[in-house]
Amino acid sequence: MLVSHWADIDIEAPLADFKERGYARLGRVLEPDGVAALAARSNELMLGERSIPGLFYQHDSSTGRYEDLEFGAGWVGPSLRYRKLEKLELDLLFLAWIENPLFARIAHAVLGRDVTLYRAVLWNKAAHAGMALPWHQDDGAFWGIDRPPSLQIWTALDPAPREAGCVEFVPASHHAGLATELGGTVPPDQLEAEDAERRAVPVPVEAGEALLIHNHVWHRSGPNSTATPRRGIGLSFLSGDTRCKRKKRKPRVFHPVFRGA
Numbered sequence: 001m002l003v004s005h006w007a008d009i010d011i012e013a014p015l016a017d018f019k020e021r022g023y024a025r026l027g028r029v030l031e032p033d034g035v036a037a038l039a040a041r042s043n044e045l046m047l048g049e050r051s052i053p054g055l056f057y058q059h060d061s062s063t064g065r066y067e068d069l070e071f072g073a074g075w076v077g078p079s080l081r082y083r084k085l086e087k088l089e090l091d092l093l094f095l096a097w098i099e100n101p102l103f104a105r106i107a108h109a110v111l112g113r114d115v116t117l118y119r120a121v122l123w124n125k126a127a128h129a130g131m132a133l134p135w136h137q138d139d140g141a142f143w144g145i146d147r148p149p150s151l152q153i154w155t156a157l158d159p160a161p162r163e164a165g166c167v168e169f170v171p172a173s174h175h176a177g178l179a180t181e182l183g184g185t186v187p188p189d190q191l192e193a194e195d196a197e198r199r200a201v202p203v204p205v206e207a208g209e210a211l212l213i214h215n216h217v218w219h220r221s222g223p224n225s226t227a228t229p230r231r232g233i234g235l236s237f238l239s240g241d242t243r244c245k246r247k248k249r250k251p252r253v254f255h256p257v258f259r260g261a
């Protein structure tokens with residue numbers, strides 16, 4: 001599925017951008033047959049044509065508003081309007097993509113020899129649907145880990161122009177760390193203070209392109225007003241020594257990746 005010239009892809013320039021701005025374009029990394037296979041697999045999973053025990057589902061809200069999302073409902077029947085699917089590593093086709101040698105090179109460069117997977121998510125916005133995901137950061141008390149995560153790699157399975165709800169960033173916002181201890185959604189007073197609306201940079205991509213996303217960079221995405229879905233695979237990696245801090249339930253043990261690389 002990976003482009004054949006992967007070993008020649010320069011990762012230094014994207015990694016420098018990632019460090020400086022909190023996000024970077026990696027360019028086209030997934031071949032069209034891989035795009036087609038992973039997109040088809042995404043739909044099979046959403047339509048229940050293939051079922052994988054342990055896969056996590058969250059459907060779009062009926063109003064299309066993020067605030068109205070129903071948490072904990074999981075699988076609610078066949079629908080192409082699931083907002084996200086998590087634990088993609090349970091699916092062998094997705095796992096093959098997650099563990100590709102280009103991502104291994106990048107993850108080792110950023111995180112060291114031992115790398116684990118915090119989450120592997122299908123971010124889906126159905127045609128003429130999907131919701132506005134507000135400005136947020138991917139860390140904080142809710143993530144329950146003992147050190148800040150940094151590296152996420154997002155791969156487009158469809159063209160994601162602005163109208164389809166491409167991911168947008170406030171460049172360099174990651175340098176200030178977490179906006180709140182809890183993490184997640186950035187509060188309105190901070191958005192205003194930092195002039196987020198004016199500084200927002202939409203990053204449209206073609207199917208098969210990938211982005212590096214720092215967990216702390218402020219990012220968001222809009223609804224999809226186009227006639228095609230907008231699907232992306234978001235992978236969050238951790239350094240292998242990161243531990244889960246949760247106490248109420250058994251601490252999570254993160255899935256090791258790139259052991260062979």
Ligand SMILES: O=C(O)CCC(=O)C(=O)O
Nearest residue numbers: 123133138154221232234
């Ligand atoms: O794909 C999206 O719309 C959101 C992606 C995102 O927030 C993430 O990867 O952390």
